[in-house]
Every structure is written in structure tokens, then in C-alpha cells.
Amino acid sequence: MTAKEPNHGAATIYHPLGPLAEFEFAQTAAILQPSWPEGTSLHFKSMVLLEPPKVELIAYLDAERNGQRPVPLARRAYVAYYIRNTDKLHEAHVNLTEAKVDRNVRMEPQCHAPNDPEETFAIEAAVVEHPKVQAELAKLHLPPGTRVVCDPWIYGSDSANKGNPKDDVRLVQCYLYARDPANPDEPDGCHYAFPLPISPVMSPVDLSLVRIDTLPTGLDNEVKPLQPMKLGPPNEYIPEAQKQLRTDLKPLRVVQPEGVSFVVDKYSDLGRTISWQKWDFKVGFNAREGMVIYDVHYDEQPLFHRLSLSDMVIPYADPRPPYHRKSAFDLGDVGVGLVANNLKLGCDCLGSIFYISGLVNDTRGRAVEVPNAMCIHEQDHGILWKHTNYRTRRGVVVRNRELVVQTILTVANYEYILAWIFNLSGDITYEVRATGILSTVPLDLELTKTKNPYGVVVHSGVLAPYHQHFFSLRIDPRIAGSGNQVVYDEAYALPRDADTNPHGTGYTVRRSQLSKSGGYDVDVSKSRVFQIINPKVRNEVNGSAVGYKIHVPPMQFLLADDESYHHRRAEFTDHNVYVTRHAPDELFSGGTFTNQSTGGTGVRSWAARGDDLEGDPVVWLNFGLNHIPRVEDFPFMPQESIKVMLRPSNFFNRNPAMDVPPSDQAINRSVLLNLNRTGCERGQNVAAQGKGSAL
Amino acid sequence: MTAKEPNHGAATIYHPLGPLAEFEFAQTAAILQPSWPEGTSLHFKSMVLLEPPKVELIAYLDAERNGQRPVPLARRAYVAYYIRNTDKLHEAHVNLTEAKVDRNVRMEPQCHAPNDPEETFAIEAAVVEHPKVQAELAKLHLPPGTRVVCDPWIYGSDSANKGNPKDDVRLVQCYLYARDPANPDEPDGCHYAFPLPISPVMSPVDLSLVRIDTLPTGLDNEVKPLQPMKLGPPNEYIPEAQKQLRTDLKPLRVVQPEGVSFVVDKYSDLGRTISWQKWDFKVGFNAREGMVIYDVHYDEQPLFHRLSLSDMVIPYADPRPPYHRKSAFDLGDVGVGLVANNLKLGCDCLGSIFYISGLVNDTRGRAVEVPNAMCIHEQDHGILWKHTNYRTRRGVVVRNRELVVQTILTVANYEYILAWIFNLSGDITYEVRATGILSTVPLDLELTKTKNPYGVVVHSGVLAPYHQHFFSLRIDPRIAGSGNQVVYDEAYALPRDADTNPHGTGYTVRRSQLSKSGGYDVDVSKSRVFQIINPKVRNEVNGSAVGYKIHVPPMQFLLADDESYHHRRAEFTDHNVYVTRHAPDELFSGGTFTNQSTGGTGVRSWAARGDDLEGDPVVWLNFGLNHIPRVEDFPFMPQESIKVMLRPSNFFNRNPAMDVPPSDQAINRSVLLNLNRTGCERGQNVAAQGKGSAL
Incomplete structure (x- = not known):
């Protein structure tokens, strides 16, 4: 970085990319409130x-x-x-610099804001105590003392409410579970092992009960009258509930005796600039997207203007009402920042960790701290490159050091571990680890060993329905400056020709440029790889346009049909890549308001404009997985990882990290383990410093 | 593991899976030699x-x-x-127990054994000194004092030698390079930055020069007469040749103060049993396959009988003779074990490392040590699972500890880092990291900035041709015992139906069983996942057949056409999965003798028998990548990683690692970095123990 004054102190609060500071939340509410008659209570x-x-x-x-x-x-x-306490949703732009309201409009009645924690807790309490719910529960004849737990869920959309004014009303569907009747006072009991066949539908506006749906519990869509219910055994995840914990996993620690290699600057009260190994970038945070990466440079060369998770959606396979509505947008319907975990040293993060906290709003418009919402650390990731000259036997090896910026969110039963990972050779990887607890539904106990068409039985009387996960990453590029283009390369066989390809072995690579906004797909059979290039800047070695390749994994697209509301709403689930012309208000690929949305407000709609791709395009990377559960995914699901990589392609003039010092035992201080030569004594690994053959 | 006497001492040499011991090499040669007249010299x-x-x-x-x-x-x-000193190839089975030769046959003349280091070094020396080669080199007018380096290459096959008896002769093609003329005495100079347009063809039998091919250096197949050649600048990889090495990458160490969690037993003189976190398996080693994993159990339940890399092949895109023949089988043509690196503590391996050395034969039949050919260590790999109860805010998190068994091979310019990785929740991952130096060919200096049809220019006058990498993993399963079957599952949309799928959102999973040997493909558009199951053993929870899923990544298949010798020889490059009936002599998917092979001896041919899949099938996982080089891949290529995963699927009755203790700061001792609140001072990361918010 160029020499500059450190940015700190009050002035930096006003940095244009600084997340809203604590006083700015109050200021925003104060500027907006006078737009309304005195005494009007706003629910932010x-x-x-x-x-x-x-x-x-x-x-x-x-x-x-x-x-x-x-x-x-x-x-x-x-x-x-x-x-x-109304359903009157408004959107406002509040100018803090000039202390005025730039925009303040009532949204169409079918637009609904996300649920918030205050509502969620209020609904939980209202549901479980509601006499009509209690009356339904009584029909199950649960063991005395059984505690019932309510998971309020985003309501979703279906064709039943198309054009029906009463369904423009915002609703919450609730799924009910029991805690282990033998241990009802354990607040961390795994209630997902005891799903109940009752689903109250609530109004979040006045906490009234709209109706109670009864759930199908067999192999088809028959909804049986509620009757006494047999519960299976518990399946607890908390460590104290395990019969015995392993005792043979020895501590493994990451130590950086000379400190870490990264430097953190304040660019605003809450914004942080990270400098590491020629990289520098800014880290912001907000309630919806969680962490946002801005202004990414490598060695002072611009690469990306803004990197963010735009949205995600999890549509479920079970077509039986009311399950057909289950399709959660965890950003648009909830917000990554709002449900970001307070990361724990030594648990979520290993090594030397720097934490960044964030602020979100409560419903009164006050700032609420999200402590340790993001963590930053370095990690070793094996060998980055190696070559041994077989003549001299000299090997040169460089290890793959990475810088990780991580956040973890919890949405009711489920967790996502999200990380931007930077490495020494110019790559940026975005990793999603899906974990947590499966969303479970009740199944008649006697059907536990019967194959189920809609999911996998993971526990006695517990069905885990199939579901898809889709993630949408928004890439706002700035590869070597402005005027970026999107191209893709494909490899194809050359025709056999006596002169040019006499043995049928030849192939070549063809480049295609995207000139219009649209949806595009990876095609592994052609090694099709998308790339963001800057045609005005040429590689000094080979004259190619400098670029960054995009490695986005192929996926099965949305399985719901094109007429379904799943499809209409989830506008980022039918192509691996969308490319649109830059528009400042197009940040969220599922639309701004996804709660009970009906489509037409997301990236598919924007791409359909067929805009000429002038200026810098925005690239939307959509990836996901189809989760066919296993018994092994319960009660805790071992993480499934999906990665997207941005990789320099003829951007640098050689491997940009040739100046990284080779790995060296004098620095790394690994420990050689010796096998006792006279007999291998189990459990005794003698540690010794030094090198040698272990034969 | 069950209690048993430790296996050590002389008796264990005879374990049936023990790699050949030092004295057994000598014994083998001694038993075989008397099959021949006295004085017959054998080249092993x-x-x-x-x-x-x-x-x-x-x-x-x-x-x-x-x-x-x-x-x-x-x-x-x-x-x-x-x-x-002949081309008479023989194959023998030597019975060491009975000290007799069970089989000893002359192979067909078109069968050729791999090159060996002795031959390679002899050819290198012979080529560079050969007067005819010197005469050709003289035409290039290289600067005085320039040193020429020869990389002998496997010859490959082409339709030119089809049915032509003279081409049944074993040959070696040589590629010549210069060292930087300004620094000719640096033995580790990167000669791949100076490819020369001369390719001598040698006989490895008598080291005679067969002919000298001249290479095309333009954009087409024209071969110009040799003329004075302009060389570009050097592009060295050794650290002392870099202008300046980075000084800001701080040490990162992995420390296990209480020792490691794995135990190593000897099951034979050279064989090792590894026990770790309910896993146990044996590690063997041989010249061709390198490391082999045997008898894998988890918690005493059998999973896999034998896991091995079967072969790999790297066909090149450049169709211009002689490049059309470049297609190297690095196992069949060379041998992973033969060229396994001597792994270095703190360089190739970080943390607490156990090394296993191996033995291979020299051409006299003597044992030669391959020191530290494999390393074993534990690593942290982020979070394995996490859940936070949003009501109590209690989070339970378990980190992903892995056990890695790694080997690294060098084949002339290129390196592969191969690792079997076991984790806490029953997964086995096989990872290939491709690294090293690109195979380069000469290009007229003035064409450096011109787009090339056959590759990417990575340096002045240096073309890196496109090439594909294919790897073939042999899985000999034993899931829950014998009688395994291979199935695949696919997800497909249910038809919209007013009764069963009223909103068009439903989907289900269909299972198909493979009953015949054959080649099968992954299909991401259907979420097709293959699985090895044991239909006789049922999951106790849901009654499914127990199984292990196979996650093999999709790839572009071989681009060379079906009539080409690339295709005929590389029998594992046209399907992601081959399934064959078990046959003891079918270990190598490209055939036993791949050197100048012409096909018909590998897995495609075996699968074509259409055998009924009775007993345990063998599953061949074929995966790879199409390497379209970047300037950034030179002079050292940052690793490209490909992974295959074997994952339990309804094998266990719940997540098998629920008994792993949660991550805990008291054990992990991470370090909290504090931002100086009064101003963020660059370069000063204050380390402190403890927890807290970093806001």
C-alpha cells in the first residue's frame, strides 16, 4: 500500500463504505420519524x-x-x-449528511419484509400457549410433562394465493416439536427428533392464530385426524448426553510466535481494511448480507469492487401441503448479519484470530451489537507448489498460506459457515459449509423402515425431506480498472485432418464473449470456464487480455417446475452464471423483498432485459447442492462444502508468488515421530526434533 | 482394535500384504536367475x-x-x-515361500516395460554428447557456453507404427532445453524457459541415436530448417534467483503438545498399520502404485479391501508431429514409488509427522531405499459441524480433524501430491494436487504475443501446450463384508398433479442398480451419485442397504478422437466410473504395460466383457482436468486440486462422530488479537489470551 495517514478517529465514521455507526442508527430513526404524525410507532x-x-x-x-x-x-x-402493528411496509432512503428523507414510499401490499427476532420470539410464545393449539396437542396424548417447542418458519408462497387479496397478508407458519419427554427441562435437547403433526399459522402483525394445519404423516398426502402419538427415542447432540466422549483426540494447536502476517486498519468506526501478502481490501457488515468485501486490490492493482453473498434459497421436495411452501431465502427472509454467531476463540476459529463485530438494528431502530460476527485468521493449506529437480534432487516447496474471513449464521435448525479465502498466488475462494440440524417432519413410527418418496428417515418417526440449497454470489468486478467484459473459453477437438491433425489427437480452445445480459451455464463436457477480462489491458508476456477465471461448480438446477412459485421466486436457481448491466439498486438476486414473494423482482428478470453489457457488468455466481439426507446427517450434519474460485488468468506476468520464501524446517519446526525400532509400542509416539529416514 | 500381540520381529516379514523386504528382492533375483543360462544378465x-x-x-x-x-x-x-541389452521382455511370478518360479514368459514384442532411472540418465548423457545432436545444436548458434539439458520422454504411440514391425521397437523421445546462457553453471536453472527445436529419438536398448526430429516452432505444422535462434530472458524458480523474497510471512506452526492421536504398528518389516479415531488400515508401498491402502475398517466394521491409484495419463493437445505422441502414463510408464520424493520435515509436511520409507528394485534386482516416501500426520480442517440453539445461544461446534497419508512424485518436469485423507465422520477423501513445471515447447520469439491454437504462451518464446490429466482410482470394496453392489441414485421432478404434486414443487430419488460390468457417468443435472452398497446388511434405523457414496467430480472426457491411439490406450478417460467383476490380475486400468501400448489391455476392455457383477465388484473412479495454462502457471504452477470422496450413506445409525468432544479453547489455546482502540497501528497486532468482543 502507498504510504498514507492511518485512518482513525471521528473523521473516518464518514467513510462512504463504513457500516452505519451506532449513532447513525439513532440519527436515521430520528430523521425519519417526523415524516409521520406524532405518536406513530415505527417497526424497523x-x-x-x-x-x-x-x-x-x-x-x-x-x-x-x-x-x-x-x-x-x-x-x-x-x-x-x-x-x-400494521402490514404497511415502507422503504426509505435517509440522507444523514443533509438530515433529510430522500425517499419514503409505501410498498405494494404483496411486499413483505423479513421476519425479525422480536416477532419470532413473540410468535413462539403465543403459539405454544394458545388454547386452540393446546387443544390440538392434547389429542396427541404426549407423555405428561412433555415440553413443546415451536420453530416459526417463513410462510413461503403458493399458487393458492395468486391474485387472492387475503393471501397478500403476511403470515408465519409454525412447526412444532417435543423435547424428550424423559428430559423435558433440557433447553438444548434436540427437539428435531420429535416432530409433531401440527402446524399453526400465525399473523405476525397481531400475533393472532389464523388457522392450524394438520400435517400428513404417512407415505402420501392423506392427512389423518390427530390421534395418540407414539414417540421414538431421543437423539441428543449435546456432549453431556453422549454415552461416552472420545478421549484419544490429542490437542492440535496453531501457533504464530512472531504474530500474524496481516494488518488491520480502521477505515471507519466499524469498517476494517485488511492488508495481507500484497492483498488489501475492506470488510463491511450489514444485517442482510453479513460480511461484504470491498475494493480488493493485489499489489495495488484493482480486482474487485464489491464481493457479497446476494441470497440463498432452500426449496424442499415434499409436495404435500403445507410443505410445498417450504422455500426459505435466508438473506431476504432473515438476514445473515442479523443471525450471525458470536464466534468463539478456539472453537469456531483456531490459531491467532482477529474478530470484527457488527451492528444491526432492532425494531425500534436502535443499534444492537453482533459481537465477533466475523473472524480473520491465517491458515496453512498444504503445499501450494513444488518441484524437485530429479538430477540434483533439490526440491523447492512453498506452502499454501491462506487468509480467511469467516462468518457463521444460524437460521433456526441450520447453520452456514461462510468464508472468503485469499491465497498467496492471487486466488480468492468463497466457501460455504452447510451444517446444523436437518429440518425434520413427523412420520408414523411404523413407517420408519419403509422407503419414503419425499425424504430419508433419519431417526424413528423422523423424516428428513430432500431439499436443494442454492447460493448466489454477487461479483462486482474491477479487473485492472473499468470496462470489464465476461467471456467463456471452451476446449474442443480439432477435426481429424491428414495435414493439421493427422492422428486425431489435437484440440484447441475457443473464446466467446457475452455481449448481452442473460443466464449462462457451465458445461464440463466442454471445459467451459467463464472469465472476467479487461480487454484494454494486455498481459505483458503473451498479449492476452488480463482476466480472472471463475470456477463455479456445476449443479442440478431447481427441480420445481417452471410454473411453480419456487421457480418464479428463486430467480438464481436456473443458471450457474447470470450477467447483468450494473445497476446500483440491483444487489439481491432473489429481489429486495423475498418474504411471500411471487417473482419478477430478481436477477432472472433483470437479465431478461437483454441489456448491452457496457461498462462493468455484474456477475452472479449461482451454485448449490441437492441434499439427499443420510442417517449420518442426524442429529448433527457433518458439513458439506461448496467452493467457488476466482483465479488470475494471464493477469500477472508470471506466478505472482514466486517471491514467497520456500518452506523451511527452521521456520516451521515440525516434529519427527519415531517408530520404536525394537517393537512398535502402541500409544507411544516418541517426538524428536530433526530429520531422518523412518525406515 | 481387538487386543492382540503387537506384530513385530521376523515373523511379520511374511505377512501376505507386507511390501517385499530387502532380502526378498535379493531372493527373487536369486530364484529367477537360474532359469537362464549362466552369465545371462537380467535387467529388472x-x-x-x-x-x-x-x-x-x-x-x-x-x-x-x-x-x-x-x-x-x-x-x-x-x-x-x-x-x-535386448528388447526381450519377460514377466515372472516368483514364489518366495517355495523358492521356485511359478511363471516366466516372454511377452509379445509390442509389450514394453517402463523407462527406469538408470536408462534415463544414460540416455541424457548419450544424447547431449552425441556428435549428430551437437551438429544440429550448432545450427542454433546458441550463445557460447550455453548448457543443453535433455529430458527423455516416454515415446508414446501413433497410427504410424500400426502393424509396422519396426515400430514394435522400444524408443525414447528426447526434448532438449538450454540453461540460461548467462548462468550456465546453475544446475537448478529452469531450463523449461529455453526449449529447443530438436528432438532426438533414442534406443534405450543400446543407447543408439535412431533419428533427430526437428520441431515446428510456428503457428502451424511447418518444420523450418534449423537456424540461429534467439532466446528470451530467463525465468528462474529457485529462491536465490528472485529479486527479493517476501519478508512479511510470519511463521505458522502446528503443535501437538501431548503427541499425536494416531498409533503406528508394524504388520511386516515395511508394512504399517495405522489406527486413528476408530479407523484402522494398512499402508503398503510398491514401485508402481506407490502407497496402497489395505483392509480399511471403521470401528471394526470392514469398508474397503484395497484402495490404490491405478494409473494416470496426460495426453497433449498439440497435433503436430512429434507432439501428437505425447501422452504419458505416469504409473505404467514410470511408477509412483520409483519417483516418490524424499519428504522433508517442515517443508512437505507441517506438524508432527510420521514417515514411512519404501523399497524399490534397481535394474540388478537389488533393493533401493526410497526414504520418507510417505508421510502421515493430522491436520485441522475447519469446522466439521456446528449448531447454535438460538433460544439459549448455546453453540456446539466440533472441528474437522483429518488424518493424511501423503506421497509426492516427480516425473521430470511435473509433480503430483497424492493423499488419502480420513476424517472423524467416516469420510475418506483422495486428493490429487497437480503442480511442478509445465512441459514447454519452443516457439518463434516473434510469435510470443500471438494467440496460439495449441497452447498458451507463458514466457518469451515458450509455448505451454494444452493437455488433459486423467487419474484412475481403483476401489476394491468390502462394505460391511462381501457381496457388494454398485447403484446410483438420481433426483427427478415429480409430474405436476392436482392430487400428489399440486404446486409443481415435488421431487423424489430413484435408485438404479448396475448388474453388468461397464462404463458409467456422473450426471450433475440429475444429481446422479454412485454408491457401493451391501444389500445383505440393513441400516438399523431406516432399513436401507448400508453403503458408501462416491463423490467423483465431472470432467471433460478425452478430446482425442475414438480412432486415435490416445483413446485406444487411455482406457479410463471416457467414463467417470467403470465397474468390473473382480479379477486378481486386473489392477491397472491402462493395462500392465502402457509404454508404447496400443490398447485393448485396460479397464474399458475388461468392462466390455459385460460380466454379471457377482461377488464384490471393482469400482474404478476416473477424474481429471483440462489444463489450459495461464502465464501464472510459470515457472512454477500453483497446485490444482481434485478430490474424490467416499462417504458413508446410511451405513451408521447416526452421525458416527457424535462422541467427538466439542472444540474448546481450554484445549485449542487460540490467541485473540486486539486492535489498538486508540488508533490502529499498522504492524502491531497485540496478542492476548482470552475471549471478548473486538468491537
Whole structure:
């Protein structure tokens, strides 16, 4: 980085990419409130930084980077709110610099804001105590003392409410579970092992009970009258409930005796600039997207303007009402930042860890801390490259050090571990680890060993329905500056030809450029790889346009049919890559308001405009997995990892990390384990320093 | 593991899976030599353990595991050898137990054994000094003092030698390079930055020069007469040749203060049993396959009988003779064990490392040590699972500890890092990291910035041709005992139906069983996943057949056409999965003798028999990548990783690692980094023990 004054102190609060500071939450509410008659109570759903336009930001950031004094940009907040205890949703842009409301509009009645924790807890309490729910529960004849737990769920959409004004109303569907009747007071008992066949539907507006759905529990869609229910055994995950914990897993620690290799700067009250191994970038945070990466440079060369998870959706396979509505958008319906875990040293993170906390709003518009929402650390990831000259036997080996920026979110039963990973040779990897507890539904106990069409039985009387996970990553590129293009390369066989391909072995690579916005797919059979290039900047070695390749894994697209609401709403589930013309208000590939949405407001719709791709396009990477559960996924699911990689392609003039010092035992201090030569004594691994053959 | 006497001492040499011991190499040669007239000199190519049939082995291994005294099995060696200085290849089975030759046959003249290091070095020396080669080199007018380096290459096959008896002769093609003329005495100079347009073809039998091919250096197949050649600048990889090495990468160490969690037993002189976290398995080693994993059990339940890399092949895209022949089988043409690196503590391996050395034969039939050929260590691999109860905010998190068994091979310019990785929840991953230096060919200096049809220019005057990498893994399963079957599951949409799928959202999973040997493909669009099941053993929870899923990544198949010799020879490059009936002599999916092979001897041919899949099938997993080089891949290529995973699927009755203790700071001792609150001072990360918010 160029020499510059450290950015700290009060001035930095006004950095245009700084997450809303604590006082700015209060300021936002205070500026907005007078738009309404005195005494009007607002229920704030979302209060986040409204970023300045990209062109203004880049001018600001470049000036800052060049040690110039950038022209200050207005601080603005985006607000979504209800008039409290109504379904009147509004969207406002609040100008904090000028203390005025730039925009304040009532949204169409079919637009609904996400659920929030206050509502969720209120609904939980209201449901379990509701006399009508209690009456239904009584029919199950659960053992005395059984505690019932309610998981409020996003309601979803279905064709039943198409054009039906009463279904424009915001609803919450609830799934009920029991705790182990033999241990009802354990608050961390795994209630997902005891799903109950009752699903109350609630109004979050007034906490009233709308109706109670009864769930099918057989192999078809028959809904049987509630009757006394047999429960299976418990399946607890908490360690104290295990018969015996293993005692033979020895500690493994990561030690950095000379400190870490990264440096953290404040660019605003809450914003952090990370510098590591020629990389530098800014880390922001908001309630919806959680961590956001800005202004990524390598060795002072611009690469990406903004990297963010745009949305995700998890549609379920079980077609039986009400399960057909289960399709959760965990960003649009909830918010990564809002449910980000408080990361724990030595548990979620191993080694030397730097934490960044965030702020989100509560329903009164006050700032609430999300402590340790993101963690930053280095990790070793095996060998990055190696070559041994077989003539001299000299090997040169460089280990793969990575910098990880991680956050973890919990959405009711489920967890996602999200990480941006930077390495020494210019790669950026985004990793999603899906874990947590399966969303389970009740099954007649006697059907436990019968094959089920809609899922896998993971426990006695417990069905884990099939479901798909789709993630949508928004890439706002700036490869070597402005004027980026998206291309893809494919490898194809050359025709056999006596002159040019006499033995039928030849193949070549063809490049295609995307000129219109649209949806595009990877095709492994052609080694099709997308790439963001800058045609104005040429590689000094071979003259190619400099670029970054995109390695996005293939996936099965959405299985719900094209007429379904799953399909209409989940606009990022039918192509691996969408490319759109940059538009400042197009950040969320499932649309701004996904709760009970009906489609037409996301990336598929934007791409369908068929815009010419002038200026820098926005690239949306969609990836996912089809989760066919295993018994081994219960009660805790071992993580399934999916990775997307951004990799330099003729961007640098050689491997950019040839200057990384080779791995060396003097630095790494590994320990040689000796086998006792006179007899291999189990359990005695003698540790010794030094090298040698272990024969 | 069951209690048993530690296996050590002389008796264990005779374990039927023990790699050939030092004295057994000598014994093998001594038993075989008298088959020939006195004074006949044999040139040993391959000398490895000939394993007993699977059925006998399983009886032995089970008896051993049950603490019974197993019936000893004959020790036998497989030998491939020439009568020295001839092309007369023989294959022998030598019975060491009975000191007799069981089989000793002359192979067909078109069968050729791999190259060996002795030949390779002899050819290198002969080529560079050969007057005719010197005469050709002189035409290039290289700067005075330039040193020429020769990389002997496997010759490959082409349709030119089809049915032509003279081409049944074993040949070696040589590629020549210069060292940097300004630094000719640096033995580790990167000569791949200076490819020369001369390719001598040699006889390895008598080291005679067969002919000298001149290479095309333009954009087409024109071969120009040799003329004075301009060389580009050097591109060195050794650290002392870099302008400046980074100084800001701080040490990162892995420490296990209480020792490691694995135990190593000797099951023979060289064989090792590894026990770790309910896993146990045996590790063997031989010249061709390198490391072999035997008799894998988890918690005393059998899973896999034998896991091995069967072969790999790297066909090149450049169709211009002689490049059309470049297609190297690095196991069949060379041997993983023969070229396994001597792994270095703290360089190739980080943490607490146990090394296993191996033995291979030299051409005289003597044992040669391959020191530290394999390493074993534990590593942390992030979070394995996590769940936070949002009501109580209690999170339970378990980190993903892995056990890695790794080997690294160098084949001339290129390296492969191969690892079997076991984890806590029953998964086995096989990872290949491809690294090293690209195989480069000469290009007219003035074409450096011109797009090339056959590859990517990675340096001035240096073309890196496109090439594919294919790996073939042999899985000899024993899931829950004998009688395994191979099935695949697919997810497909249910038809919209007013009754059963009223909203078009439903999908289900269909299972298909493979009854005949054949080649099968993954299909991501159907979420098709193959699985090895044991239909006789049912999951106690849900009654499914117990199984292990196979996650093999999709790939672009071989681009060379079906009539090409690339295709005929590389029998594992046209399907992701081959399934064959078990046959004891079918270990190598490209055939036993791949050098100048013409096909018909590998897994495609075996599968084409259409055998009924009775008994335990053998499953061949074929995976790879199409390497479209980048400038960033030179001079050292940052590793490209490909992984295959074997994952329990309804094998266990719940997540098998629920008894792993949760991650805990008291054990893991991570370090909290504090941001200086009064101003973020760059370069000062204050380390402190403890927890807290970093806001």
C-alpha cells in the first residue's frame, strides 16, 4: 500500500463504505420519524448503509489510495419499516449528511419484509400457549410433562394465493416439536427428533392464530385426524448426553510466535481494511448480507469492487401441503448479519484470530451489537507448489498460506459457515459449509423402515425431506480498472485432418464473449470456464487480455417446475452464471423483498432485459447442492462444502508468488515421530526434533 | 482394535500384504536367475509383491483381527525384466515361500516395460554428447557456453507404427532445453524457459541415436530448417534467483503438545498399520502404485479391501508431429514409488509427522531405499459441524480433524501430491494436487504475443501446450463384508398433479442398480451419485442397504478422437466410473504395460466383457482436468486440486462422530488479537489470551 495517514478517529465514521455507526442508527430513526404524525410507532425491519454509486465510490477510493483528499460523499441509510402493528411496509432512503428523507414510499401490499427476532420470539410464545393449539396437542396424548417447542418458519408462497387479496397478508407458519419427554427441562435437547403433526399459522402483525394445519404423516398426502402419538427415542447432540466422549483426540494447536502476517486498519468506526501478502481490501457488515468485501486490490492493482453473498434459497421436495411452501431465502427472509454467531476463540476459529463485530438494528431502530460476527485468521493449506529437480534432487516447496474471513449464521435448525479465502498466488475462494440440524417432519413410527418418496428417515418417526440449497454470489468486478467484459473459453477437438491433425489427437480452445445480459451455464463436457477480462489491458508476456477465471461448480438446477412459485421466486436457481448491466439498486438476486414473494423482482428478470453489457457488468455466481439426507446427517450434519474460485488468468506476468520464501524446517519446526525400532509400542509416539529416514 | 500381540520381529516379514523386504528382492533375483543360462544378465524393470487372491487375504486378515492364528499364505513376487541389452521382455511370478518360479514368459514384442532411472540418465548423457545432436545444436548458434539439458520422454504411440514391425521397437523421445546462457553453471536453472527445436529419438536398448526430429516452432505444422535462434530472458524458480523474497510471512506452526492421536504398528518389516479415531488400515508401498491402502475398517466394521491409484495419463493437445505422441502414463510408464520424493520435515509436511520409507528394485534386482516416501500426520480442517440453539445461544461446534497419508512424485518436469485423507465422520477423501513445471515447447520469439491454437504462451518464446490429466482410482470394496453392489441414485421432478404434486414443487430419488460390468457417468443435472452398497446388511434405523457414496467430480472426457491411439490406450478417460467383476490380475486400468501400448489391455476392455457383477465388484473412479495454462502457471504452477470422496450413506445409525468432544479453547489455546482502540497501528497486532468482543 502507498504510504498514507492511518485512518482513525471521528473523521473516518464518514467513510462512504463504513457500516452505519451506532449513532447513525439513532440519527436515521430520528430523521425519519417526523415524516409521520406524532405518536406513530415505527417497526424497523432493516436499517443498513445505502452505498453511494459505484462511479462515485471508485473516484473516492482511488483518491484515498493515491494519498489525495477525496471529495466527501453523502452518508445515507436504507430503511425498510412497518407502521407498527400494521402490514404497511415502507422503504426509505435517509440522507444523514443533509438530515433529510430522500425517499419514503409505501410498498405494494404483496411486499413483505423479513421476519425479525422480536416477532419470532413473540410468535413462539403465543403459539405454544394458545388454547386452540393446546387443544390440538392434547389429542396427541404426549407423555405428561412433555415440553413443546415451536420453530416459526417463513410462510413461503403458493399458487393458492395468486391474485387472492387475503393471501397478500403476511403470515408465519409454525412447526412444532417435543423435547424428550424423559428430559423435558433440557433447553438444548434436540427437539428435531420429535416432530409433531401440527402446524399453526400465525399473523405476525397481531400475533393472532389464523388457522392450524394438520400435517400428513404417512407415505402420501392423506392427512389423518390427530390421534395418540407414539414417540421414538431421543437423539441428543449435546456432549453431556453422549454415552461416552472420545478421549484419544490429542490437542492440535496453531501457533504464530512472531504474530500474524496481516494488518488491520480502521477505515471507519466499524469498517476494517485488511492488508495481507500484497492483498488489501475492506470488510463491511450489514444485517442482510453479513460480511461484504470491498475494493480488493493485489499489489495495488484493482480486482474487485464489491464481493457479497446476494441470497440463498432452500426449496424442499415434499409436495404435500403445507410443505410445498417450504422455500426459505435466508438473506431476504432473515438476514445473515442479523443471525450471525458470536464466534468463539478456539472453537469456531483456531490459531491467532482477529474478530470484527457488527451492528444491526432492532425494531425500534436502535443499534444492537453482533459481537465477533466475523473472524480473520491465517491458515496453512498444504503445499501450494513444488518441484524437485530429479538430477540434483533439490526440491523447492512453498506452502499454501491462506487468509480467511469467516462468518457463521444460524437460521433456526441450520447453520452456514461462510468464508472468503485469499491465497498467496492471487486466488480468492468463497466457501460455504452447510451444517446444523436437518429440518425434520413427523412420520408414523411404523413407517420408519419403509422407503419414503419425499425424504430419508433419519431417526424413528423422523423424516428428513430432500431439499436443494442454492447460493448466489454477487461479483462486482474491477479487473485492472473499468470496462470489464465476461467471456467463456471452451476446449474442443480439432477435426481429424491428414495435414493439421493427422492422428486425431489435437484440440484447441475457443473464446466467446457475452455481449448481452442473460443466464449462462457451465458445461464440463466442454471445459467451459467463464472469465472476467479487461480487454484494454494486455498481459505483458503473451498479449492476452488480463482476466480472472471463475470456477463455479456445476449443479442440478431447481427441480420445481417452471410454473411453480419456487421457480418464479428463486430467480438464481436456473443458471450457474447470470450477467447483468450494473445497476446500483440491483444487489439481491432473489429481489429486495423475498418474504411471500411471487417473482419478477430478481436477477432472472433483470437479465431478461437483454441489456448491452457496457461498462462493468455484474456477475452472479449461482451454485448449490441437492441434499439427499443420510442417517449420518442426524442429529448433527457433518458439513458439506461448496467452493467457488476466482483465479488470475494471464493477469500477472508470471506466478505472482514466486517471491514467497520456500518452506523451511527452521521456520516451521515440525516434529519427527519415531517408530520404536525394537517393537512398535502402541500409544507411544516418541517426538524428536530433526530429520531422518523412518525406515 | 481387538487386543492382540503387537506384530513385530521376523515373523511379520511374511505377512501376505507386507511390501517385499530387502532380502526378498535379493531372493527373487536369486530364484529367477537360474532359469537362464549362466552369465545371462537380467535387467529388472519391476519387482513388487504379488498379492494373494482377495478371498485368501480376507480369511487371513479376519483371522488376524479376531486374534486367531491365520493360515500362512505364500509370499510371491511379480517381476518384469529384460534380458539385458535386448528388447526381450519377460514377466515372472516368483514364489518366495517355495523358492521356485511359478511363471516366466516372454511377452509379445509390442509389450514394453517402463523407462527406469538408470536408462534415463544414460540416455541424457548419450544424447547431449552425441556428435549428430551437437551438429544440429550448432545450427542454433546458441550463445557460447550455453548448457543443453535433455529430458527423455516416454515415446508414446501413433497410427504410424500400426502393424509396422519396426515400430514394435522400444524408443525414447528426447526434448532438449538450454540453461540460461548467462548462468550456465546453475544446475537448478529452469531450463523449461529455453526449449529447443530438436528432438532426438533414442534406443534405450543400446543407447543408439535412431533419428533427430526437428520441431515446428510456428503457428502451424511447418518444420523450418534449423537456424540461429534467439532466446528470451530467463525465468528462474529457485529462491536465490528472485529479486527479493517476501519478508512479511510470519511463521505458522502446528503443535501437538501431548503427541499425536494416531498409533503406528508394524504388520511386516515395511508394512504399517495405522489406527486413528476408530479407523484402522494398512499402508503398503510398491514401485508402481506407490502407497496402497489395505483392509480399511471403521470401528471394526470392514469398508474397503484395497484402495490404490491405478494409473494416470496426460495426453497433449498439440497435433503436430512429434507432439501428437505425447501422452504419458505416469504409473505404467514410470511408477509412483520409483519417483516418490524424499519428504522433508517442515517443508512437505507441517506438524508432527510420521514417515514411512519404501523399497524399490534397481535394474540388478537389488533393493533401493526410497526414504520418507510417505508421510502421515493430522491436520485441522475447519469446522466439521456446528449448531447454535438460538433460544439459549448455546453453540456446539466440533472441528474437522483429518488424518493424511501423503506421497509426492516427480516425473521430470511435473509433480503430483497424492493423499488419502480420513476424517472423524467416516469420510475418506483422495486428493490429487497437480503442480511442478509445465512441459514447454519452443516457439518463434516473434510469435510470443500471438494467440496460439495449441497452447498458451507463458514466457518469451515458450509455448505451454494444452493437455488433459486423467487419474484412475481403483476401489476394491468390502462394505460391511462381501457381496457388494454398485447403484446410483438420481433426483427427478415429480409430474405436476392436482392430487400428489399440486404446486409443481415435488421431487423424489430413484435408485438404479448396475448388474453388468461397464462404463458409467456422473450426471450433475440429475444429481446422479454412485454408491457401493451391501444389500445383505440393513441400516438399523431406516432399513436401507448400508453403503458408501462416491463423490467423483465431472470432467471433460478425452478430446482425442475414438480412432486415435490416445483413446485406444487411455482406457479410463471416457467414463467417470467403470465397474468390473473382480479379477486378481486386473489392477491397472491402462493395462500392465502402457509404454508404447496400443490398447485393448485396460479397464474399458475388461468392462466390455459385460460380466454379471457377482461377488464384490471393482469400482474404478476416473477424474481429471483440462489444463489450459495461464502465464501464472510459470515457472512454477500453483497446485490444482481434485478430490474424490467416499462417504458413508446410511451405513451408521447416526452421525458416527457424535462422541467427538466439542472444540474448546481450554484445549485449542487460540490467541485473540486486539486492535489498538486508540488508533490502529499498522504492524502491531497485540496478542492476548482470552475471549471478548473486538468491537
